[in-house]
Amino acid sequence: MITGRRGLQRREIVPTVVLADGTSVGRRSARLLGNGSGLLQPNRRAAAAGRFGRWRKIASTTASAALVAGIFGFALPHVASYRSVWASIQLMAWPQLLLVVIAAAVSMAGGWLVICSILPSIRLREAAMVNLASTAVANTLPAGGALAMGVSWTMLSGLGVSGADYVLYTLVSGIWNVLARLGLPVIALLLIMTVSRPQAGLLAGAVAGLALLLVVAAGFGLLLRSETFARRADAALEPALRIACRVARRQPPSPSGALQGFRERASGLLAARGWRITAATAIGSLALWLVLLASMRAVGLTQAEVPWQTSLAAFAFVRLLTVLPVTPGGVGITELGLVGILAAGADHKIAGQVTAAVLLYRALTYLTPIPGGALAWLGWRYVPRLRRADKSSWKTAQPGHGDALGLQATAEQLTDAKAEIGG
Numbered sequence: 001m002i003t004g005r006r007g008l009q010r011r012e013i014v015p016t017v018v019l020a021d022g023t024s025v026g027r028r029s030a031r032l033l034g035n036g037s038g039l040l041q042p043n044r045r046a047a048a049a050g051r052f053g054r055w056r057k058i059a060s061t062t063a064s065a066a067l068v069a070g071i072f073g074f075a076l077p078h079v080a081s082y083r084s085v086w087a088s089i090q091l092m093a094w095p096q097l098l099l100v101v102i103a104a105a106v107s108m109a110g111g112w113l114v115i116c117s118i119l120p121s122i123r124l125r126e127a128a129m130v131n132l133a134s135t136a137v138a139n140t141l142p143a144g145g146a147l148a149m150g151v152s153w154t155m156l157s158g159l160g161v162s163g164a165d166y167v168l169y170t171l172v173s174g175i176w177n178v179l180a181r182l183g184l185p186v187i188a189l190l191l192i193m194t195v196s197r198p199q200a201g202l203l204a205g206a207v208a209g210l211a212l213l214l215v216v217a218a219g220f221g222l223l224l225r226s227e228t229f230a231r232r233a234d235a236a237l238e239p240a241l242r243i244a245c246r247v248a249r250r251q252p253p254s255p256s257g258a259l260q261g262f263r264e265r266a267s268g269l270l271a272a273r274g275w276r277i278t279a280a281t282a283i284g285s286l287a288l289w290l291v292l293l294a295s296m297r298a299v300g301l302t303q304a305e306v307p308w309q310t311s312l313a314a315f316a317f318v319r320l321l322t323v324l325p326v327t328p329g330g331v332g333i334t335e336l337g338l339v340g341i342l343a344a345g346a347d348h349k350i351a352g353q354v355t356a357a358v359l360l361y362r363a364l365t366y367l368t369p370i371p372g373g374a375l376a377w378l379g380w381r382y383v384p385r386l387r388r389a390d391k392s393s394w395k396t397a398q399p400g401h402g403d404a405l406g407l408q409a410t411a412e413q414l415t416d417a418k419a420e421i422g423g
Contacts, residue, residue, distance in 0.1 A: 061142040064327045071332035079339055080352040088299045088356035096298035103287070103294040104364035110284025111135070114176075117276040118169045118269065119161060129376040130155045136373025139329035139366055155380055168265050175220060176281045181319050182213035184285060188313040209320050289315045291365055292338070295357040305350055306342055314341035329366050335359065 108131070115127035122130075133155060134148035141147055153166055161169075189206035270277070293311050318337040322330035338358045343351040 057142065064142060068327055068332040071336050075336055076339060076355060079343055080348070080355040084348075084352035085356040085359060088353050089360060091300065092298050100291065100294045100298050100360065100364065103291045104368065107284070107287035107291050107365060108132075108369065110280065110287045113280035114173055114277070114284060115169070117273055117280040118172055119156070119165065120273070122156070122159060122161070126159055129380050130159075132369050132373040132376040133380070134373070135329075135369040136371075136377070139331070139370055141328060145325050151377070155377075158380070164265070168262070168269060171262060172266060172269060172277065173281075175216070176277055178216060178323070179213065180281050180285050181316075181323055182209040182216065184316040185209040185313070185320050186213070188309070188316040192307075192309040192313045194309065206317075209316075285319075288365060292357070292361045295361040295364075296342075296354070299353045299357045299360070301350070301353050301357060305346075306354065311342065314338050317341065331362075331366060334366075335362055 109124075109128075111131040112124055112127040115131060116122055116124055119127075130152050134152040137151050138145050138148040149170065153163075156166055156169075157163070185206040186209055189203065289312055292315055293308055296306055296311060315338070318330075318334050318341075321337055322333055327333055335358055338361075339351075339355050342358070343354040346354065
């Protein structure tokens with residue numbers, strides 16, 4: 001170890017030398033020398049950036065909590081009192097409740113099927129553990145989506161999935177999820193026009209979803225089919241990637257060609273398993289909507305009062321609205337959006353039943369995975385046989401490509417995320 005005193009007399013700064021208390025010499029010098037050296041500016045900037053990041057997280061968490069509290073404390077009770085909601089739930093017969101629970105279980109299995117469709121080396125039981133644990137994190141913590149990726153990477157790497165395959169799985173499943181969210185409002189709008197005139201908000205959402213769907217589908221299609229487009233897109237994204245790596249304090253990928261590498265691997269994956277991925281994504285979305293429909297019928301709402309076409313349109317619009325993670329798992333926004341659409345113009349009785357159905361639907365699809373995910377994480381963590389580190393992962397690239405994504409830094413970032421979580 002190098003002590004800091006002699007270095008301070010010479011005004012030397014060695015950031016890489018760590019003292020016994022765990023701090024670096026550079027940081028210790030920065031506190032003692034004050035403004036005496038221009039070499040301290042990077043440390044000051046880093047400290048300022050760290051403070052700004054912490055305050056930004058605090059502000060974001062506070063705003064999210066205030067929004068959720070306002071929705072559940074003021075907005076929803078304005079539509080229907082919680083007393084009337086509880087009364088509607090108490091009137092449910094046990095066969096109806098059992099049907100809703102079965103629908104919720106099927107909807108959770110939809111997420112497991114997506115994992116297995118992209119990573120066939122993962123068994124359904126293992127996919128269930130990964131999906132439940134990552135969903136629990138995404139539904140409870142601010143910026144839970146990013147942390148959920150770290151959890152899923154930690155668990156999948158323990159099951160033998162390589163960093164390149166995990167990045168491919170994340171990108172393909174994310175793109176398919178976005179395509180499903182954008183396309184469903186268009187289908188729902190066409191269906192609702194068979195029973196009634198759609199609301200202006202639903203019509204606007206369907207039009208926006210259709211426009212974005214065409215843009216995303218066209219861009220993804222060009223990326224897969226045109227090597228020239230992939231090369232140009234890669235060059236256009238390279239400055240942004242460097243900035244992102246600088247902010248994240250990571251080494252930029254080298255060599256370049258990330259999108260071209262992804263194009264090769266994604267083409268091979270979709271050629272082999274594209275229809276399975278599409279079917280699993282569609283099943284997951286429709287099964288989730290069926291939980292909402294079953295909840296509505298269970299509390300006594302009939303087809304004449306709330307048609308299934310209207311429930312599908314409301315579900316599709318809210319799914320499109322919650323693409324951006326304003327709150328963890330869309331809590332508050334999903335409930336208010338569904339109640340606002342389904343109870344629009346309804347009397348007090350129907351409004352209470354709609355609110356009861358929506359809260360029941362959310363309790364089963366949002367709250368249930370949280371304890372289930374905690375148990376899945378503990379089981380994976382403390383039951384060694386659930387991890388198979390020697391398992392080889394399924395390769396989507398041709399032999400000899402190695403890390404065809406060209407994202408060596410990405411694998412390092414995933415490893416760091418795994419270490420931070422405790423893997």
